[in-house]
Amino acid sequence: MPLPIGDTIGILADNLRMRKSVLPVSAKGAAAWAKGLGLPRGGETVIYTGLMYQMIPYIAAMNKVQGMIEDSRLANFVGLGRYINRAVNISAFMAVPPKGTRQSFNRVLVNIALLLKQAGLEFGCLYEDDLYSGALIYDLGMDDVLADHARKVYGALKKHGVRNVITVDPHTTHMVRSVYPDLIKGYDLNVKSYLEVLAERDIDPRAGLSGEVAVHDSCVYARYENMLNQPRTLLAKAGIAVREPADTGRFTLCCGGPAESLFPKKAAARARARVEQMKEAAPRGVTMCPICYVNLQKAAGDRMIIEDISSYLVRAYCK
Amino acid sequence: MSLVNPVFVDEVKRSGEFNANACMNCGVCSAVCPMGIELLPRKLFRYVLLGLQDKVLENRETVYSCLLCGMCEANCPAGVNIAENVRSLRYYMNKKVFKI
Known part of the structure; x- marks a missing residue:
């Protein structure tokens, strides 16, 4: 039996609503990549990761489990899982990626920060306030949950005085550049991908x-x-x-x-x-x-x- | 025999971007779909336009199989907002079927 669509989406939406992320990436863990880089907290221009790279090891670990559940009798229990997940974050037990995998995805973010520094850009980051953009929830059509979450992300960016956002992946770029302006009245952030920034600066x-x-x-x-x-x-x-x-x-x-x-x-x-x-x-x-x-x-x-x-x-x- | 829900399209339509009626049924979308989904999007949208709610609901797996990759939209000669239309169908199903 395939994974039950409604319950699977429900778990992801519940997680975003209750825990600000579809998968159990702690705020501290998500900010670990920036350790030692000396980036200021917030500022006019920031690198905003949207947690995609940090989340991938968890998605990979979760998919391994989902692959085992899909087409097995365990798929019948996803509904029960959703019920329990509201009280206890079950995805935290299901998806535990190896440390090495997490470090290799964090390395991508370090590389991007080094490239931006090399291009002469002055920028900060949001550390624990760097929230997931909600891209998966958008794709799944959970627009009401997304609209609430988008306001939280925008609030976090505004709290840190951000005007220019540098993104690191296409999904986050699309969300904060093309989707959020329709969800948030008065949205006023300039958004560019780091690849656009590097190409514009014409670095050697x-x-x-x-x-x-x-x-x-x-x-x-x-x-x-x-x-x-x-x-x-x-x-x-x-x-x-x-x-x-x-x-x-x-x-x-x-x-x-x-x-x-x-x-x-x-x-x-x-x-x-x-x-x-x-x-x-x-x-x-x-x-x-x-x-x-x-x-x-x-x-x-x-x-x-x-x-x-x-x-x-x-x-x-x-x- | 299918039961027709005459207001189905209005229930699915959330904004002016839902333009399934621009589809001229040429089949390019089905031909280029990387998931090989023959039903999506043209037949599914036609069901919506005709009010064939049951037909749409029995194909829920198809609705969520779409990658939203936009390959169909990039090739569509009629400018149908296919990805946004699929998201509208998902929004409808999440609310009405799955009660999320």
């Missing part, structure tokens, strides 16, 4: 890289936010030969990740199909979204090396 590489990579565009960056050239420009300037797989740019093929929370098996099949396309274009692949990254990496196994774009950029542009 410190070390030339070589080799070729297949670029996997995020659906959200490519089709919702019209961001296509910036990652290619930054990679090419670093000396990397950018290769285009079939179905690229505005017509990029989805990694299947958005189906993970309800249909893990379908999501895995989509990811395998995309990896095959990328393998035909180059021996290595590059992503710019944490969901694409984890989903494609999992599907690729040891057949193809897939890295987040920040890993390449930090090697090329930072000292």
Whole structure:
């Protein structure tokens, strides 16, 4: 039996409503990446993570459990799970990712901060007030829950005097740039992805890289936010030969990740199909979204090396 | 035989962005869907427009299988807001079916 749709969405929505996040990422844990970077708290310009990278290890751990529950008799108990979850955060017990996985996703955020510093930008971060943007809840059509949450996120940003928001992933970028303005009256934040900021600043590489990579565009960056050239420009300037797989740019093929929370098996099949396309274009692949990254990496196994774009950029542009 | 709910489309429609009636049923969306969902979006939207509520509700898995990746929308010659229409259907189901 497939996962019960209503109860699964209900658990995610309850978590956002009660715990400000769909999965159990503690505020302290979510801010751990910034330790030692000396970023000021808040300020006019901040890096806002929206917790996507921090949450991916938990999503991966949760999906492993969901994959076991899907098509088994345990799926009958998800409804009971939702009931219990209101009192006890059951996802905290179900999804415990290894420390190493958490550290590798935190490393992406450190890389991005280093790149922004290298570009000469002065910025702060929100530490424990960096809240999840609600992207998954938006996709699932829980708009009332999202509207309440969006006001909390906006309030946290305003409390810290923020005017300019630098985002690190496509889903958060879309939420705070294109969705929130329709939900919050008087919304007045300027939002840019770090890739846009770096491309605008036209920074020069410190070390030339070589080799070729297949670029996997995020659906959200490519089709919702019209961001296509910036990652290619930054990679090419670093000396990397950018290769285009079939179905690229505005017509990029989805990694299947958005189906993970309800249909893990379908999501895995989509990811395998995309990896095959990328393998035909180059021996290595590059992503710019944490969901694409984890989903494609999992599907690729040891057949193809897939890295987040920040890993390449930090090697090329930072000292 | 199907029961028709004449106000179904009004119940699903939340804003001016729900423009399923712009669909000219060409089938490009189904052809390019990475999930291979033949039903979504054109047939499903037609059910909504015709008031065939039961048909839509029995296909709830299809509604939530959509990746919202926008490949269909990028290829749609009629400019249908497919992703937003799918989100409207989800909103309706969350409220009316799942009572969330």
